Amino acid sequence: MGVEMVATAEDSLNPVIPNAWELTAQGAGALAVTIVVVALISIARSRHLASEAQAVWVLIVLAFPILGPASWLVVGRRSAPPTLSRLQSIAPTTGNHDGR
Numbered sequence: 001m002g003v004e005m006v007a008t009a010e011d012s013l014n015p016v017i018p019n020a021w022e023l024t025a026q027g028a029g030a031l032a033v034t035i036v037v038v039a040l041i042s043i044a045r046s047r048h049l050a051s052e053a054q055a056v057w058v059l060i061v062l063a064f065p066i067l068g069p070a071s072w073l074v075v076g077r078r079s080a081p082p083t084l085s086r087l088q089s090i091a092p093t094t095g096n097h098d099g100r
Helices: 019-045 051-063 067-076 084-090
Strands: none
Touching: 019 051, 019 067, 051 067
């Protein structure tokens, strides 16, 4: 005896904003979230940054969801110049070098 209301897809759309604009806004939001996630993963995987620098970059990316990831992907990802210890860590070892 109660009135049953069934919501359809047309009922859930905003009547003021056209469908295409809603889809565009949702796509832009999904793109922004994707860029933030990619930047955070890239920061976590960067080996040339100290943990304090990584924390600062994470705060920048989270505080500025568009400019933060963009600045990391353009500026922050540049690798540090190679140091002797980095070169030694990636150089192949070919056995004993003490003359035996």
